[in-house]
Amino acid sequence: MSEEFEIQNGELLKYHGTDESVLIPIGIRKIAAHAFENCEFIKSVTISDDVEEIGDNAFEHCTNLENVSFAKNGKLQIIGERAFCECAIEELIFPPSVQQIRAEAFMPSGYLTKLILSPNLSYIGSSAFEGCENLSEVFIPSSVKRIDSLAFAYASKMTAYAEAAEKPDDWSDVWNCDEFPCKVM
Numbered sequence: 001m002s003e004e005f006e007i008q009n010g011e012l013l014k015y016h017g018t019d020e021s022v023l024i025p026i027g028i029r030k031i032a033a034h035a036f037e038n039c040e041f042i043k044s045v046t047i048s049d050d051v052e053e054i055g056d057n058a059f060e061h062c063t064n065l066e067n068v069s070f071a072k073n074g075k076l077q078i079i080g081e082r083a084f085c086e087c088a089i090e091e092l093i094f095p096p097s098v099q100q101i102r103a104e105a106f107m108p109s110g111y112l113t114k115l116i117l118s119p120n121l122s123y124i125g126s127s128a129f130e131g132c133e134n135l136s137e138v139f140i141p142s143s144v145k146r147i148d149s150l151a152f153a154y155a156s157k158m159t160a161y162a163e164a165a166e167k168p169d170d171w172s173d174v175w176n177c178d179e180f181p182c183k184v185m
Contacts, residue, residue: 010050015039024048031058033080040064049074056080056102062087066111070095079105081125087111094118101128103148110134117141124151133157146170 004017010029015022015036020043024031028048033055036042044067045059052075059065065087070076074095081102089106091114098118106112108131115129119141126148129135135158140147142163147170152158 020044022046024051026050029053029075031055033057034060037061043067045069047071047074047076051076053078054080054083056082057085058083059087060085064088066090068092070098078102081105082107084109090114092116094121096120099123101125103127104130107131108133108154117144119143122146124148126150127153130154137161139163144171 004015005012005025006014006016010027011032012024012028012035013032018041020041022042023046026048028051030053031051034057036059037057038061040063042062042065045065046069049071058080060082063086066089068089072095074097076095076097078100079102082104084106085104087109088111089109090111093116096118098121100123103125104127105125106129107127110133112132113134113136115135115138117140120143121141122143122145124144124147127150130150130153132155135155137159140160140162152160
């Protein structure tokens with residue numbers, strides 16, 4: 001493996017490179033907490049098939065990170081707290097394997113305009129997409145059983161299309177901030 005990556009037992013612990021475009025190596029099962037934090041030069045990341053979890057704060061403050069590509073048939077299940085906080089990501093298309101998006105994962109992202117959630121997603125953490133003010137629409141699949149508070153707060157341009165016939169019990173009453181609510185269809 002390249003010296004740019006510090007890897008131990010299938011976990012990418014730290015990135016030491018300076019490339020604008022990064023491909024996560026095959027065989028990595030987890031991207032550790034803070035692995036790419038403050039790597040302001042990174043503009044794009046491709047998450048390989050084997051990655052199952054992106055740890056807390058993994059890409060936080062990668063302020064020029066515009067493009068994250070997930071393997072369509074990958075194994076990614078968990079996106080950790082603040083994993084992509086304060087990035088410049090414009091579009092997110094999650095693979096079917098994603099089950100959890102934890103608290104503040106993509107907060108705030110005034111750049112995000114398109115979001116396609118996994119059809120198997122079950123959990124959206126508090127403030128996960130808070131401040132995504134340019135997000136226009138989101139389809140929330142019926143697999144989502146829990147949405148925590150302020151998950152889409154201040155996404156006032158957004159229309160949420162919820163597949164569930166009625167609000168599941170574990171959707172917080174304040175998942176959609178009352179002050180700047182999005183429309184829910």
